[in-house]
Amino acid sequence: MQHQNRLREQRERQQARAHAQATARAVRLSEKARRDWERACASADRAANQASAAAVKERARLHVEAQLAEVEARDATLAEKYGAIDGILAATLDVDDYVDLNALRQKIEHPAFDRPDLTTPTTPPLPLPLPPEPVYVEPAAPEGLGSLLGGRKRHVAAVEQAQAMYWQQRHEWEQAVAQRNYAQEANERAHGAAEANRLRALSVAQSEYEAECAERRKQVMQANVQLERLIVGLQEGEPNALEEYVSIVLGNSVYPECFEVQYDFSFHGQDRELELTVSVPLPSDLPTEKSFKYTKASDTITSTPLPLKARKDRYATAVAEVAVRTAHEIFEADRDGVVNTLSMTVGVDTADPATGHPTRITLVELATDRTAFERLNLSGVQAAATLEHLSAGVSKNPHDLVPVGNTRGVRG
The missing domain is CATH 1.10.287 (Helix Hairpins)
Known part of the structure; x- marks a missing residue:
């Protein structure tokens, strides 16, 4: 019995040692798995932070690029507007302003019965x-x-x-x-x-x-x-026919969207004179920026103002070119020579600063005849000098809406 007891105790000690070893091994594996998991989580967090930082950096880069592209687009749009305003006269010189009325005859065209x-x-x-x-x-x-x-x-x-x-x-x-x-x-x-x-x-x-x-x-x-x-009325020199033809001609005259021009006119058949009232935009309707720039520190797009002298010069030139262009389009379109003389005022409609009532300020007064005007080579002129050559009355400061100081350029 003692022998049996010793064997049993020996087996129990062996089992206890085996159990303790198994428990210790399980604890070590558990701790290792936990440490591996923690390391994996830390690694994932570092990767996520890095990825997040990279994403933030990429978004910032793309935002800056977008702002710079916006600046470039605004500068391009501004340059296009200024180019159109500066080319008011040049834009019509390569265009034949004559309107072939016979080409306007309509043909009867019926769509097919599609049922x-x-x-x-x-x-x-x-x-x-x-x-x-x-x-x-x-x-x-x-x-x-x-x-x-x-x-x-x-x-x-x-x-x-x-x-x-x-x-x-x-x-x-x-x-x-x-x-x-x-x-x-x-x-x-x-x-x-x-x-x-x-x-x-x-x-x-x-x-x-x-x-x-x-x-x-x-x-x-x-x-x-x-x-x-x-067509018959034009051939016979009827005033109403000439006025309708002029409305077609001037309706075909396309100006920049930022510099729209409107007309009112009447034809005096006995004198063969066309009298026009031409309305141009106010100086405040034109752009005033020189360029745009992006400031990264404040994340803002700002504009650099155009110098006042440049704004004044551009507006004065544009007003002069409108007068010369209008006369050119009328005389060129009138191939039959129905209009012999042209009397024109170019101005703006605004509010009188003294009374607040609507008023018209005349900036150019021009009277010319076909013979004198057709002697001009408009491809090489400066509109202001052309008006001076034609003895037109021109405001000394159109940008500040100073009216014409004399009436030498238009008939009373």
């Missing part, structure tokens, strides 16, 4: 299939001994049964045929109704189309008749 939903007949219904007609087959008569041993009676009974079945089948067949015929007739009636509706709708649509064609013909004929009257 395939109405011009295409509806598809007729297909014939419904007929059920197969039953066929009577009489049982065969008995032969030989069968006809003597009760076969006749059985044959008679079979015939009666076959006939009864046949007539039952035929009755059912006739009912099926009747139902089929009824359905076929219903389909054909529906098709007929659909076709009738289509034809009615087609008739209405065709009537509307023909009415539209008639209206187009009427409008084109009226426009061509008016055009013919305009």
